[in-house]
Amino acid sequence: MTAQHPDFKAEVERLAYTKNYMQQILNESQRGLQSAQENIRKSMADLDYLDSSLGYNNILANARFFEMARNQKEGLEAIQKKPYFARIHFQKTGDPEEFLYIGKTSLFHRETHEPIIVDWRSPVANVYYDGRLGDMEYDVRGEIHKGHLFAKRQYKIQDGELLDIRDIDLTTNDELLQEALAGKADVRLTEIVSTIQKEQNEIIRAHLRQPIIVQGAAGSGKTTIALHRISYFLYTMGEHFNPEQLMILAPNKLFIDYIGDVLPELGVDKICQTTFTDYVLATTKLKLKLQNPNEQLESLVAGEPQQVASWISEMKGSLYYRDVIERYVQKIEQEIANQFEDVFIEKYCIMRASHLKKLFLYEFSYMPIEKRLAHIKKVLASHARQKKQAILITLHKKYDAALGRALDGFRDDEKRRRVVTKFIDERDERIPAIEKEAKSTATVYMRRFSKHNIKTLYRSLLTNAELLAELAPEWHYLEQQQFLQAHAKEQWVLEDLAALYYLQARLKGIPDEWKMRVVFIDEVQDYSLFQLAALKTGLETDMFTMVGDLAQGIHSYRSLTAWEPVQDLFPRASFRTLQKSYRTTIEIMEVANKVLAQMDEQLPLVEPVVRHGNVPTYIEAPSFDALQIQEIFEAIRANGHHSIALICKTTAEAKTMQQALKDKKIASQLLTENESINQDLLLVVPSHLAKGLEFDAVIVAAFDTPFYDTKVDRKLLYVALTRAMHELYLIGPTKNTFLLENEQM
Numbered sequence: 001m002t003a004q005h006p007d008f009k010a011e012v013e014r015l016a017y018t019k020n021y022m023q024q025i026l027n028e029s030q031r032g033l034q035s036a037q038e039n040i041r042k043s044m045a046d047l048d049y050l051d052s053s054l055g056y057n058n059i060l061a062n063a064r065f066f067e068m069a070r071n072q073k074e075g076l077e078a079i080q081k082k083p084y085f086a087r088i089h090f091q092k093t094g095d096p097e098e099f100l101y102i103g104k105t106s107l108f109h110r111e112t113h114e115p116i117i118v119d120w121r122s123p124v125a126n127v128y129y130d131g132r133l134g135d136m137e138y139d140v141r142g143e144i145h146k147g148h149l150f151a152k153r154q155y156k157i158q159d160g161e162l163l164d165i166r167d168i169d170l171t172t173n174d175e176l177l178q179e180a181l182a183g184k185a186d187v188r189l190t191e192i193v194s195t196i197q198k199e200q201n202e203i204i205r206a207h208l209r210q211p212i213i214v215q216g217a218a219g220s221g222k223t224t225i226a227l228h229r230i231s232y233f234l235y236t237m238g239e240h241f242n243p244e245q246l247m248i249l250a251p252n253k254l255f256i257d258y259i260g261d262v263l264p265e266l267g268v269d270k271i272c273q274t275t276f277t278d279y280v281l282a283t284t285k286l287k288l289k290l291q292n293p294n295e296q297l298e299s300l301v302a303g304e305p306q307q308v309a310s311w312i313s314e315m316k317g318s319l320y321y322r323d324v325i326e327r328y329v330q331k332i333e334q335e336i337a338n339q340f341e342d343v344f345i346e347k348y349c350i351m352r353a354s355h356l357k358k359l360f361l362y363e364f365s366y367m368p369i370e371k372r373l374a375h376i377k378k379v380l381a382s383h384a385r386q387k388k389q390a391i392l393i394t395l396h397k398k399y400d401a402a403l404g405r406a407l408d409g410f411r412d413d414e415k416r417r418r419v420v421t422k423f424i425d426e427r428d429e430r431i432p433a434i435e436k437e438a439k440s441t442a443t444v445y446m447r448r449f450s451k452h453n454i455k456t457l458y459r460s461l462l463t464n465a466e467l468l469a470e471l472a473p474e475w476h477y478l479e480q481q482q483f484l485q486a487h488a489k490e491q492w493v494l495e496d497l498a499a500l501y502y503l504q505a506r507l508k509g510i511p512d513e514w515k516m517r518v519v520f521i522d523e524v525q526d527y528s529l530f531q532l533a534a535l536k537t538g539l540e541t542d543m544f545t546m547v548g549d550l551a552q553g554i555h556s557y558r559s560l561t562a563w564e565p566v567q568d569l570f571p572r573a574s575f576r577t578l579q580k581s582y583r584t585t586i587e588i589m590e591v592a593n594k595v596l597a598q599m600d601e602q603l604p605l606v607e608p609v610v611r612h613g614n615v616p617t618y619i620e621a622p623s624f625d626a627l628q629i630q631e632i633f634e635a636i637r638a639n640g641h642h643s644i645a646l647i648c649k650t651t652a653e654a655k656t657m658q659q660a661l662k663d664k665k666i667a668s669q670l671l672t673e674n675e676s677i678n679q680d681l682l683l684v685v686p687s688h689l690a691k692g693l694e695f696d697a698v699i700v701a702a703f704d705t706p707f708y709d710t711k712v713d714r715k716l717l718y719v720a721l722t723r724a725m726h727e728l729y730l731i732g733p734t735k736n737t738f739l740l741e742n743e744q745m
């Protein structure tokens with residue numbers, strides 16, 4: 001019994017001390033909040049509107065204090081029930097031995113500055129995740145510290161009560177992890193700070209200013225790790241980056257809802273969470289009615305002849321297409337450059353076309369085209385101001401000299417008067433006219449350059465045979481015709497977004513509010529190279545964390561099929577793999593591995609973390625029977641599992657199944673991209689939407705649309721199988737519908 005651990009009593013006392021101290025700080029924070037509020041109120045009332053700077057400063061200072069006190073209070077309240085989860089007995093070389101308690105946020109003693117709780121993201125906490133007992137090293141902002149780790153201890157604390165303590169060596173396969181994996185009750189993703197594994201920790205803490213690509217098996221924690229890396233990033237780099245400059249790109253809105261709870265749990269808010277589609281539409285301010293990208297997948301798996309469409313999709317995702325669009329940009333650039341002419345104020349040339357061209361094509365070439373033009377306009381306006389001064393000085397001199405000559409040169413009064421008046425009239429007309437012209441020179445000159453409409457430009461490429469032949473000369477005539485034909489009717493698909501974004505980036509630039517500095521992409525295997533390249537160009541950064549699994553690349557006809565091209569695109573990126581699955585039991589993974597082994601990618605089999613469960617059950621049934629599903633559902637619930645999904649291949653079959661369930665008055669929810677998950681109901685999920693999600697138990701049903709032995713179907717089936725944490729049922733007319741003909745189940 002762990003309660004007899006020799007240190008149990010001492011640890012109970014330590015927990016009580018921590019809780020007391022936290023309460024003390026919380027009370028102080030509460031008082032601080034009240035007094036700041038009171039001060040703000042008073043300062044507002046006393047505000048002297050004539051000489052208000054002091055009053056405003058007062059309000060600002062108190063508002064800042066209020067914010068700090070509130071953050072601290074919220075941070076402490078969040079961990080009151082579980083102040084820490086582990087302790088290390090550690091000695092930094094040259095320092096005394098320390099016992100450091102690790103939790104989700106840090107707490108220091110106000111007077112002694114002793115750490116009472118150390119944040120899991122702090123450098124020294126790395127020792128807990130990374131180090132075996134004995135001599136070890138850890139990194140603090142690039143500086144290596146040496147030390148000795150004597151012991152690691154984990155705590156089970158619930159509602160502020162210490163239940164258990166365990167001394168461990170490695171975090172792998174420890175009991176805490178086993179419990180965490182066995183006991184997850186929520187369908188939504190949770191934080192895992194107490195059980196992060198060594199290889200996961202390495203990814204979370206991998207060089208933050210460098211890109212990273214992670215190929216991770218289904219259930220290996222890719223999504224979870226990406227989210228923990230965001231938390232770690234903000235903790236470590238918070239001084240240099242605002243959360244608003246970070247963006248996580250998720251596959252769909254359902255997924256954003258699915259991960260919605262984790263970031264606040266990890267102390268992260270305000271980061272931009274969106275999908276690639278929404279991001280591009282927001283950035284370009286385009287209103288496009290996009291065809292549902294899954295419709296294409298669905299018609300592909302329904303076996304419709306799709307060769308032309310697939311060819312076009314694949315090509316639109318390629319770097320070749322990026323080059324076509326880049327040639328288009330260069331063509332536009334050249335056309336603009338050819339429009340530069342010498343600039344005049346009156347008859348005076350103030351700037352040569354060649355100079356303007358040079359600015360446009362070379363000196364400002366690092367900017368998007370329209371920004372270059374805006375800059376040139378500024379340069380021209382300031383140049384016109386200066387040149388005008390010089391022209392006016394010259395003219396004044398010229399007229400003064402001419403007037404002098406006229407005054408001295410004529411004996412005849414009348415003649416002299418006429419000449420002098422002529423010069424004065426001419427001067428009085430020319431000089432204001434020049435002043436006026438100089439003011440508008442830049443504006444008038446720049447009118448020749450019209451603003452671009454991204455959508456119209458891109459439509460021209462899709463529909464103009466001559467333009468296409470010029471920009472994509474490598475294409476066969478037939479391919480060009482197919483391409484034009486496919487776009488005769490205006491219809492927008494996901495594959496066009498990379499091109500539109502790229503055009504926006506190169507012609508207009510990405511607006512500041514969308515210019516993210518750090519990007520996290522989940523399910524990156526569903527991106528095309530062009531999508532990634534476009535983002536990199538538009539954001540002018542390569543600080544990307546990209547996690548994905550080629551085995552789940554259900555859109556591989558238009559997206560990634562290998563990591564090497566991504567590595568070429570991000571040459572600074574490190575590449576990691578995660579092979580262990582934390583989600584599924586050994587028995588479920590064995591079945592999923594059978595499907596994985598049939599794939600062309602030759603990916604290594606997934607190693608489940610040692611956790612056993614029921615052997616997956618195959619049920620032979622000639623057709624879909626709602627009552628039979630209800631029986632299975634109830635049996636799973638009786639086993640104590642909560643979230644249960646009925647997964648099938650297509651949306652069409654999911655709809656039919658849900659209708660059949662409805663007819664029998666069985667409560668269920670058909671998951672769609674825009675809906676939140678209600679885990680109390682039986683969830684009916686088309687396989688492509690199940691990607692990224694997980695459930696206690698999964699029933700895979702295949703009647704109208706069996707899984708065939710094709711590239712896409714193998715992946716869809718693999719996705720469906722790997723969603724299950726504890727129980728898996730397969731129901732259909734034959735085992736063959738699940739590509740498991742010879743399996744014993």
Ligand SMILES: Nc1ncnc2c1ncn2[C@@H]1O[C@H](COP(=O)(O)OP(=O)(O)OP(=O)(O)O)[C@@H](O)[C@H]1O
Nearest residue numbers: 192195196197218219220221222223224582583692
């Ligand atoms: N170190 C860990 N400790 C506890 N739970 C973990 C750990 N790593 C992963 N998990 C759990 O494993 C499950 C799978 O994690 P996650 O969804 O992040 O994996 P994934 O690689 O993104 O999966 P997929 O590619 O199949 O969508 C989650 O329930 C997560 O909480």
